Amino acid sequence: MKAASSYTRIYAVVRKIPRGRVATYGQVAELAGLPRQARQVGYALAALGRERVPWHRVINARGEISPRSDPGPEQLQRVLLEREGVGFDANDRVALARHLWQPRLRRARARRR
DNA sequence: GGTCTGACTAGGT
DNA sequence: AACCTAGCCAGAC
Numbered sequence: 001m002k003a004a005s006s007y008t009r010i011y012a013v014v015r016k017i018p019r020g021r022v023a024t025y026g027q028v029a030e031l032a033g034l035p036r037q038a039r040q041v042g043y044a045l046a047a048l049g050r051e052r053v054p055w056h057r058v059i060n061a062r063g064e065i066s067p068r069s070d071p072g073p074e075q076l077q078r079v080l081l082e083r084e085g086v087g088f089d090a091n092d093r094v095a096l097a098r099h100l101w102q103p104r105l106r107r108a109r110a111r112r113r
Numbered sequence: 114g115g116t117c118t119g120a121c122t123a124g125g126t
Numbered sequence: 127a128a129c130c131t132a133g134c135c136a137g138a139c
Contacts, residue, residue, distance in 0.1 A: 006136080025121055036134060042120035043136075058120075066120045073120085 006034055010044040017057040020084045021101040022094055024061045031103065042066065056080040057101075063093040 009032040017023050023031075025038035034040060045055045046068075056077040060066045065074050065081075078088065086099050 026123095029121085036122085037136080038121040039119060039134070040121090040136060044120090046120055055120085060120080061122060068120055069118090077120095 006032070006037070006040055007044040007047065009033060010041050011048075011051060011053045014045070014053050014055060014058060016103065017054055017101050019054075020086060020099070022057050022059050022081065022086060022096070022099050023101045024096075025058060025066075026061055027101070028058055059094060063096045065092070 010028060013028050013032045014023070025041040026036075028041045029035060029037045032041070041058065045053075045058060048055055059077075065077050068074060078092075081094070082088070086094055088094055
């Protein structure tokens, strides 16, 4: 059977990022079952239409808002994050240690005895 | 259908 | 800590 498109899976993961937290592209990719496809996450978000997805909560592994080839959304992204309580340091970076989303790993189904 | 591109990343200098 | 490079791989042409 055909799996859902990777974009769909990516959006599903991004929708789980709680308010006030951020996730990295690589992290989202991993959680979406697409290891090493961090770039795809960026493309998926760039292709977003009207879907309600908190795209602003996805930043790069260095804690920065990734520069777009077509600048513009970066500023909005920052505003949206700040509005949720995510702070930036003097270098425009988010303290990942403090704001990185740490989803509880779904514990493997307990093996039935 | 080969090449190029890029909201990325890990590792080396 | 900033900068470079190689690896990455789905889409667009």
